[in-house]
Amino acid sequence: xxxxxxxxxxxxxxxxxxxxxxxxxxxxxxxxxxxxxxxxxxxxxxxxxxxxxxxxxxxxxxxxxxxxxxxxxxxxxxxxxxxxxxxxxxxxxxxxxxxxxxxxxxxxxxxxxxxxxxxxxxxxxxxxxxxxxxxxxxxxxxxxxxxxxxxxxxxxxxxxxxxxxxxxxxxxxxxxxxxxxxxxxxxxxxxxxxxxxxxxxxxxxxxxxxxxxxxxxxxxxxxxxxxxxxxxxxxxxxxxxxxxxxxxxxxxxxxxxxxxxxxxxxxxxxxxxxxxxxxxxxxxxxxxxxxxxxxxxxxxxxxxxxxxxxxxxxxxxxxxxxxxxxxxxxxxxxxxxxxxxxxxxxxxxxxxxxxxxxxxxxxxxxxxxxxxxxxxxxxxxxxxxxxxxxxxxxxxxxxxxxxxxxxxxxxxxxxxxxxxxxxxxxxxxxxxxxxxxxxxxxxx
Numbered sequence: 001x002x003x004x005x006x007x008x009x010x011x012x013x014x015x016x017x018x019x020x021x022x023x024x025x026x027x028x029x030x031x032x033x034x035x036x037x038x039x040x041x042x043x044x045x046x047x048x049x050x051x052x053x054x055x056x057x058x059x060x061x062x063x064x065x066x067x068x069x070x071x072x073x074x075x076x077x078x079x080x081x082x083x084x085x086x087x088x089x090x091x092x093x094x095x096x097x098x099x100x101x102x103x104x105x106x107x108x109x110x111x112x113x114x115x116x117x118x119x120x121x122x123x124x125x126x127x128x129x130x131x132x133x134x135x136x137x138x139x140x141x142x143x144x145x146x147x148x149x150x151x152x153x154x155x156x157x158x159x160x161x162x163x164x165x166x167x168x169x170x171x172x173x174x175x176x177x178x179x180x181x182x183x184x185x186x187x188x189x190x191x192x193x194x195x196x197x198x199x200x201x202x203x204x205x206x207x208x209x210x211x212x213x214x215x216x217x218x219x220x221x222x223x224x225x226x227x228x229x230x231x232x233x234x235x236x237x238x239x240x241x242x243x244x245x246x247x248x249x250x251x252x253x254x255x256x257x258x259x260x261x262x263x264x265x266x267x268x269x270x271x272x273x274x275x276x277x278x279x280x281x282x283x284x285x286x287x288x289x290x291x292x293x294x295x296x297x298x299x300x301x302x303x304x305x306x307x308x309x310x311x312x313x314x315x316x317x318x319x320x321x322x323x324x325x326x327x328x329x330x331x332x333x334x335x336x337x338x339x340x341x342x343x344x345x346x347x348x349x350x351x352x353x354x355x356x357x358x359x360x361x362x363x364x365x366x367x368x369x370x371x372x373x374x375x376x377x378x379x380x381x382x383x384x385x386x387x388x389x390x391x392x393x394x395x396x397x398x399x400x401x402x403x404x405x406x407x408x409x410x411x412x413x414x415x416x417x418x419x420x421x422x423x424x425x426x427x428x429x430x431x432x433x434x435x436x437x438x439x440x441x442x443x444x
Contacts, residue, residue, distance in 0.1 A: 002028040004052070007037040010045060017067040018046055021366040022053045024327055043094070050096060061366055062337065063359070064096030070386055071097075071368075072112070072357050075105040100341070104354060104370070111355040111373070115383050122177035123169065124384055125205060127158070128396030129186040130420050133219055136244075137254040137286070138313055138321045143184045144420055154397070154420050155193060157427040159200060161395045164431045166204035168439040169393070176206050177390070178381040181215040181236075187222040194227055198234035206235070212380045214238040220266035221258035232273050238379065240309075241266050242280035246299040247292050250285050260299075267303040276377055279305040283339040284313035284332050284364040286321065293339040294346065301350055306377035308352060310343055312336055312367040314360045333365030340367060347372045356382045393438065397423035403438050414438050 004019060006012040012030035019028050046065040054060055063071065078087035084106065091097045091105070131151055132143040144150075169176070179201065189197065206213075215231055217223050217239045231239070243263040245251060251258065270277055279300050283293055300308060313336070315321050315328050325331075344354070352372035356379070359368045371382055384390045388411055392402040401414040414437045416430045417423050423430065435441040 001026075002056070004028060004030050004049060005033050006030050007040050007045060008032045008034065009036040009040070010042065014042065015046060015049055017361065018049055018065060019053065021061050021067075022057050022059060024330060047094075047096075060096075060098070062098040062101045063366060063368070064098070066095050066097060066359075067366075070358060070388065071101075072105055072108050072386060073388060075102075076109045076112075076387075079106075079109060101368075104344070104357065108354045108357050108370075111353050111378065112383050112387070115378060115380055116387060120177055120390070122175045123391045123393050124381055125165075125176050125179045126392060126394040126396075126399055127162075127179070127181045127201070128183060128394070128399045129181065129189065130154075130184040130397045130418075131188050132183065132185045133188060133222060134255050134257050136256060137324075138282075138315060146420075148190075150420075151189065151193070153424050155189075155197065157424045158197075158396050160427055161431060161434075162200055162204055165393055165395060165434065168434065168441070169205070172439060174391075175208065176210050178212040178384065179206065179210050179214065180381045183216055183218060185218040185222055186215055187217045187219065187227055191224070191226050191230060195230045195234075198230060198236070202234050209235065212238060214240070214379065214381060216240045216242070217266070217270070218242050219256070219258060220262040223266040223270070225269050228270055228273050228275070232275070236275070238276040238278065239270060240278040240280060241270065241305075243296070243300060244280060244282045245285055245288065245292070246296040247288065250288055250292070253286055264303065267305070271304070276307070277305045278307035278309055278371075278379070279303065280309045280311060282311045282313050283343065283367075284336040286328075290335060290338050290342060294342055297343055297346055301347075307371060307373045307379065308347060309369065309371045310340065310347075311369045312340065312363045312365070314363045328364065333367070336364045336367060340370075344370070351375070355379075356386050358386055391438075393434075401434065401438050412437065 002023065006015055012032060015030060019030065043065065050065050075087060075091060078090055088102055091102045092099065130144055131146060133145070135143060135145065213236045215236045220241055220243065223241065241263065244254070244256060246260050246263065248260055267277065281296050281300060321328060351374055354370045355373045356371040357368055371379065385392060389404060389409070391404045394401045394416065397416060397420040398418040399416045403412045403414060405412070414433050417426060
């Protein structure tokens with residue numbers, strides 16, 4: 001058991017995520033020193049910890065001491081304030097970010113500029129459908145397997161929240177720039193349910209055509225030609241079809257009930273209707289090698305998606321995988337680093353560029369997720385939410401609205417409950433939260 005002493009003027013919890021990059025939680029403890037140490041900053045303590053940890057383990061994490069931040073946003077601010085050369089120096093010598101990740105950050109920043117230079121006071125709208133046909137081995141999201149009547153109850157509550165938000169946006173003179181329907185798996189809805197939901201959104205929330213309207217089709221086995229036609233009729237222009245892997249054995253192992261052939265058929269029918277298509281793949285799935293991952297990328301590329309999002313597997317509390325192997329993050333990190341490196345090289349040769357990037361807790365190797373795009377196909381919603389300079393109105397179970405205050409360059413979170421049953425039972429409270437904290441109704 002390793003013990004790391006943290007100056008009394010800091011909360012040891014703030015440094016836990018950095019140490020967890022190197023050690024599992026049962027291998028270390030953080031304790032306060034008895035005295036405060038003057039002249040120390042949070043970053044200087046992290047730097048000292050980093051040097052101790054690298055000496056103990058011989059491991060140099062690619063993201064250095066960066067934890068709990070959006071690295072593209074940080075790097076972008078450094079570039080705007082100090083210029084590219086000085087920003088690179090700070091990222092390398094202050095935050096200890098590897099040269100490869102610094103290059104990735106700079107390229108991502110460059111790709112975002114054509115959208116970020118268009119300033120907007122419009123809001124982003126997110127709607128969550130927290131149901132899936134099955135639960136994946138690695139999943140920790142609200143994604144329930146329920147009977148049809150439960151989904152219908154949920155949609156009734158969601159309708160009530162949609163109607164309130166539509167009225168509040170109109171009263172506040174706010175327009176909707178982008179709409180994103182996520183999950184779960186929104187295409188688990190039956191055709192009549194999907195049609196009713198999209199009609200309500202069209203009638204209530206976008207009297208003018210939004211810049212972008214995305215729906216996560218997600219599971220190929222839930223996609224039908226009829227559902228795609230409904231989506232197209234009501235203005236959806238971007239969808240995600242998420243194979244995660246194109247290896248049949250892995251699909252079974254992780255609890256995906258679809259086949260590789262169903263992925264291919266879903267792409268074929270979607271492309272005939274003119275959707276912009278994203279495909280999600282995951283690096284670090286159980287028992288997959290680097291060659292397995294690269295084979296997935298090659299097969300997905302043959303389907304010609306406009307975007308490919310490469311996720312690093314995140315093994316969170318509540319997933320079946322962490323119950324099976326609590327040390328999975330550490331065992332797979334070298335393999336996943338190799339997957340991401342080779343994958344980035346391959347996608348670059350095929351004309352894809354990184355346009356958004358984010359990190360999550362419990363990711364294998366504390367690595368990253370990267371969205372790659374063909375020219376002219378970048379997702380506005382993805383870029384805006386990572387930049388964190390836009391109000392996001394989130395509806396449904398698990399949705400977290402974010403009120404943006406430009407004068408202070410500050411976001412305030414207004415969460416809905418994540419459990420769908422509690423959401424249904426407390427829908428009036430969810431609406432009241434938005435009234436008070438997002439739309440400021442009743443304030444003088």
